[in-house]
Amino acid sequence: MPGSLHIITLVKWVPDAQLERSIGENRRLDRREGILGELDEYPLEAALQIKENNDAATVRVSALTMGPTGASAAVKKALQIGADDGFHLNDEALAAADISATSAALAAAINSVRDPDSADYLVLTGMASDDGESGAVPAQLAARLGVPALTQARGVVLSGQRLVVDRISGNRQQSVAALLPAVVSVTDQANDPRYPNFRAIMKARKKPVTTLDLADLGLTGHAVESKISMITAEPRPERQAGEIIHDDGEAGKQTVDFLTEEGLL
Amino acid sequence: MTQVLVFFDRVETELSRAQAELLTHADALGDTVVVTGSLPVTGTAPLAVKGVTGVLTGADHVNAPIYAPDPALADVVAAAAGELDPDLILGLDAPETVDALARAAVLLEAGLITGATGVTGSGAATKSVLADSWHTTAQISEDGPLIATLRPNTVLPVLVDAAEPEVVELDVAASSAVEILKEAELPSTGRPTLTEASTVVAFGRGVEGDLSLVEELADELGAALGASRVATDAGWIDHSAQVGQTGVIVSPKLYLSVGISGAVQQKAGMQTSGTIVAINKDEDAPVFEIADFGVVGDLNEVLPQMIEEIRRRKG
Ligand SMILES: Cc1cc2nc3c(=O)[nH]c(=O)nc-3n(C[C@H](O)[C@H](O)[C@H](O)COP(=O)(O)OP(=O)(O)OC[C@H]3O[C@@H](n4cnc5c(N)ncnc54)[C@H](O)[C@@H]3O)c2cc1C
Ligand SMILES: Nc1ncnc2c1ncn2[C@@H]1O[C@H](COP(=O)(O)O)[C@@H](O)[C@H]1O
Numbered sequence: 001m002p003g004s005l006h007i008i009t010l011v012k013w014v015p016d017a018q019l020e021r022s023i024g025e026n027r028r029l030d031r032r033e034g035i036l037g038e039l040d041e042y043p044l045e046a047a048l049q050i051k052e053n054n055d056a057a058t059v060r061v062s063a064l065t066m067g068p069t070g071a072s073a074a075v076k077k078a079l080q081i082g083a084d085d086g087f088h089l090n091d092e093a094l095a096a097a098d099i100s101a102t103s104a105a106l107a108a109a110i111n112s113v114r115d116p117d118s119a120d121y122l123v124l125t126g127m128a129s130d131d132g133e134s135g136a137v138p139a140q141l142a143a144r145l146g147v148p149a150l151t152q153a154r155g156v157v158l159s160g161q162r163l164v165v166d167r168i169s170g171n172r173q174q175s176v177a178a179l180l181p182a183v184v185s186v187t188d189q190a191n192d193p194r195y196p197n198f199r200a201i202m203k204a205r206k207k208p209v210t211t212l213d214l215a216d217l218g219l220t221g222h223a224v225e226s227k228i229s230m231i232t233a234e235p236r237p238e239r240q241a242g243e244i245i246h247d248d249g250e251a252g253k254q255t256v257d258f259l260t261e262e263g264l265l
Numbered sequence: 266m267t268q269v270l271v272f273f274d275r276v277e278t279e280l281s282r283a284q285a286e287l288l289t290h291a292d293a294l295g296d297t298v299v300v301t302g303s304l305p306v307t308g309t310a311p312l313a314v315k316g317v318t319g320v321l322t323g324a325d326h327v328n329a330p331i332y333a334p335d336p337a338l339a340d341v342v343a344a345a346a347g348e349l350d351p352d353l354i355l356g357l358d359a360p361e362t363v364d365a366l367a368r369a370a371v372l373l374e375a376g377l378i379t380g381a382t383g384v385t386g387s388g389a390a391t392k393s394v395l396a397d398s399w400h401t402t403a404q405i406s407e408d409g410p411l412i413a414t415l416r417p418n419t420v421l422p423v424l425v426d427a428a429e430p431e432v433v434e435l436d437v438a439a440s441s442a443v444e445i446l447k448e449a450e451l452p453s454t455g456r457p458t459l460t461e462a463s464t465v466v467a468f469g470r471g472v473e474g475d476l477s478l479v480e481e482l483a484d485e486l487g488a489a490l491g492a493s494r495v496a497t498d499a500g501w502i503d504h505s506a507q508v509g510q511t512g513v514i515v516s517p518k519l520y521l522s523v524g525i526s527g528a529v530q531q532k533a534g535m536q537t538s539g540t541i542v543a544i545n546k547d548e549d550a551p552v553f554e555i556a557d558f559g560v561v562g563d564l565n566e567v568l569p570q571m572i573e574e575i576r577r578r579k580g
Contacts, residue, residue, distance in 0.1 A: 017510075017529050021395045029395075039511070099377050100370065127511065131395065134379045135360065139367035148336065148442045149368070152360045154504075164446065168505070169333055169361045170274075175447040176334060188494075188511045189504060225406075227376030232402040236393065239536060239555040244548070247562025252570025255542060256578065258558045262540055264464075264519045265486075265575065 004058040005158075005180070006118035007047040008110055011040040011063050011078045013071035014131040021131070023233040028096055029131060031067070036074040037131075041081070041193035043124035043186040046156050048082045048194070050122075054158070060084050060115060066094060066105055072209065079204040080196035086209040087113050093214055093221035098228040099132070103140035105224045108217040110145065113210070120161060120180040127152060127187040135185070142183035150176055154189040267295030267386035270351040270410075272342050272369075274333045274361045275303045280311050282461050283357050285422035287415060291355060292316035292424075294386050299430070300345040302338045303330030309432055315425035320432045321345040329439050333361035337440040339368035344435040346373055351410050352386055358414040370412045376405040378413045396510060396533035417460045418516050451505055454490070459506065462489035464519045467508050467535070469493035471524015471545065471564055474501050478568040479523055485575045491515065491535075493525045509534035524564050527552025544568070 014037040015021045015030065022030050044063065051059040063078030065071045066089040075086035089109045097105065114121050123145070128135040135151075142149030155166040161180045166173070196204070214224065243258075245251055259265045269291040273284055276299070280288070291297040292315060299312055300321040309320050323331045323341050331337045342365060346354060354369070356362035358380050370377040381390040388411040389404045405411045459465065466483040468476070470493065483490050491508040492501065508515055510533040520538035525531060527543070527550055535541070536555055543556035546563050553559045560567055 017396065021398065023395075023399055023401070027401075099367070099379075100374075103371070133394065134363075134377075136363050136367040136370075136377055136379050139364040140371050140377075143336075143339070143368040143371040148334075149364060150334065150443065151364050167334075167360075168451075170359055171451045171505075173447075173449050173451060174334075174445060177444045177446055178442065227374075227406055228378060228403050229406055230401050231389070231404045232400075233394075234400050236398055236400055239541070241554050242557035242559065244553055244556070244559040244561060246548070247560055247567055249566075250570075251560045251562045252567045252572075253574045255544075255558065255560055255567065255571055256574040258542070259519070260578070264540060265578070 004118045005054070005060070006115040006121045007050060007059060007061045008113065008121060008123050009044045009047045009061065009063050009078065009083065010106065010123065010125040011044065011065050011074045012037045012126070012129045013065055013067045013074035014129060017130050022235070027230045027233050031070065034070055034073065036077040037126060037129055039126035039128055039130055039188060042188050042190050043126055044078055044081055044083065045191045045193040046186045047124050049191065050156070050158050060118065062087060062113065064106070064109060064113065065089070066102065066109065068095070075209055076204065079207045079209070080201045081194060082200065085207055088209060088211045089213070090211060091213040094224060096226065096229070097224065098226040099134050099136045099140060101224045101226045103137050103144055105214070105219070106137070107141055107144035108219055109212060112212070112217050122163070122180055123183040125183065125185045127185050138183050138185040145181070145183065147181045147183060148178040149183045150178055151185040153184050153186045156184055156186060156190065267353065268349055268351040269295050269297045270345055270349055270354045271297055271299050272354060272356040272362060272366060273299060273301045274338060274365060276301050276305060276311055278305045278307060278311060282422060283417045285424055286417060286420050287355060287357060288314060288317065288424060289420050289422045290384070290415060294353065294384070298345070298349055300342055302332060302335070302341060304432065309429050313427055313429040315427045317427070317430050320430050321348070321435055322432060323437045323439065324434050325438065326434060331439045332445065334364055334443050335440055336368055336442050337437055338365040339372060340437045341435055342366065342369035343372040344437050346410060352388070353384060354410050354412040355384065356414045358416045363414055366412050366414060373410065375410050375412050378403055378411065381413045381415050382419045384411065384413050384415065396529060397537055416514070451503065456483060457487065457489045459489045459491055459508070459513050459515055463517050464488035464521070465491045465515050465517045466521045466523065467491035467493070467525060468496055468523045469525030470495045472496070472501070474499065476501060478564065478572070481572050482521070482568055485572055488521070493531050522552050522556070523568070525552055526550045527555070
């Protein structure tokens with residue numbers, strides 16, 4: 001299809017930040033339960049808006065995750081929200097993958113699932129994963145794919161093959177442009193993600209999900225070896241609740257008393 | 266001797282506090298060479314500090330500086346690393362640096378740790394993870410270099426003046442992969458910078474769009490103003506004031522939370538503050554679980570009294 005576009009949105013399956021999260025004796029994050037990372041709903045929404053603002057028939061939105069078996073839940077959620085199809089890269093050799101290993105595996109997966117019939121592709125990611133929070137996978141991915149990285153997008157507009165992204169860079173506000181293909185990381189400032197309705201949930205059941213392992217990508221474990229490993233992990237002592245007072249008309253003064261006693265004024 | 270390469274995306278006529286902190290970290294570790302995409306026209310005076318032995322930058326840096334998000338910034342870092350064979354490559358934990366160093370890590374096949382709170386010459390870094398609820402140490406598995414970005418407020422900046430370092434141009438030019446259409450500096454607020462202030466007054470939905478009391482309190486305390494996402498989303502203050510997971514992480518001596526419920530995403534940005542004082546009319550607000558001093562009350566009554574009392578004590 002000339003003029004067609006394949007958008008690949010990355011969705012990570014992460015432990016729910018609203019619940020207690022912990023690192024086990026083996027220095028690995030407990031991943032028995034998870035959800036589609038909240039910050040990965042924004043790139044998905046951006047993808048769906050691009051599809052809706054263009055000739056929808058020519059835009060394909062795929063969701064791609066890398067993670068253990070449970071991670072297929074993140075892909076299913078993305079299909080309910082509106083992605084057309086999904087891919088799940090699952091391989092034991094990817095357990096405890098660092099930024100380098102993650103980006104190497106995801107780059108190979110993108111090259112493998114990229115629609116050969118589409119003229120262009122666009123990779124959309126979250127600004128950070130809710131668990132790793134490195135914010136570095138998008139730039140590494142772009143480097144490995146040999147395409148520009150436009151990160152921290154507060155707005156994404158696609159006209160033809162040209163992307164225009166509004167972003168914040170330190171104390172500067174920028175508007176930048178690049179040609180497809182590209183990797184764009186999308187912030188929670190960019191849009192308001194939609195919720196799936198009952199119809200969409202029903203429809204999602206029929207959407208295809210493909211599971212891949214490293215062999216399917218022509219990779220060995222060696223190609224995705226981590227360069228960083230965690231050697232210690234300890235829970236930070238929880239903050240204790242201190243003195244709580246109810247305002248009976250004197251609380252402002254009492255607060256200043258507290259600040260004075262603590263030497264904070 | 267440990268060789269440290271410090272990356273700044275740009276150097277202006279004065280170092281920022283975060284840049285000064287990074288040079289302080291580097292000086293404690295070994296010999297420092299700075300690599301940057303651009304220098305002030307006036308030369309390397311801001312980098313004339315003890316420990317900095319040289320400055321590397323792109324070819325023709327006077328006429329064609331390299332600015333973020335140009336991927337050529339990563340090429341400069343990789344070329345500098347090729348010359349120096351450093352043990353550590355350090356940068357600030359800010360998006361434009363993370364982008365450049367992440368890309369450089371691919372080029373150099375090096376290990377990367379972002380958001381570190383400390384590093385060692387042997388390639389280990391400390392880091393708080395899971396919204397600051399766990400402390401971890403990570404280590405590179407092979408020989409260096411370790412590439413790491415360091416969070417602000419992890420060391421007291423102490424710089425000693427020295428001779429201006431020499432500038433060497435590397436054979437890397439700005440690229441046109443990304444076109445910068447517009448760029449503007451965020452307007453200054455006239456108050457201390459959020460990440461650097463020793464006191465932060467942060468407000469949330471509870472102020473209902475009226476900032477007069479929190480501004481008055483912040484001015485009495487010489488504090489920076491922060492906000493919850495609800496308050497920045499409502500447009501009551503610029504997004505750059507947002508404290509939390511997707512905003513700024515602050516760690517001041519005193520954090521005053523006013524009319525903020527204390528959701529996990531908000532806590533992620535402030536729970537390492539020295540002392541937390543919370544004012545909220547709902548006694549079940551989660552912020553009270555981590556406050557050192559909590560006032561259950563209406564901010565419209567508590568704040569005026571606080572402001573008056575502070576003024577009275579100041580005389
Ligand atoms: C992906 C994601 C990222 C996010 N990132 C961030 C982030 O970085 N930072 C952030 O802050 N949030 C973030 N949030 C939002 C967060 O979940 C909360 O919604 C938000 O912090 C709530 O803001 P708030 O406390 O101002 O509002 P609310 O939760 O509505 O709380 C307002 C509080 O004000 C109190 N109040 C009202 N009137 C008064 C009065 N007159 N006097 C005293 N108290 C009063 C109320 O009792 C209530 O506790 C994020 C959410 C998501 C999904
Ligand atoms: N294992 C993964 N599977 C799918 N997407 C990922 C994975 N890890 C990172 N990403 C994507 O990269 C973004 C940034 O992640 P990080 O660099 O880990 O903060 C996330 O918001 C995701 O969109």
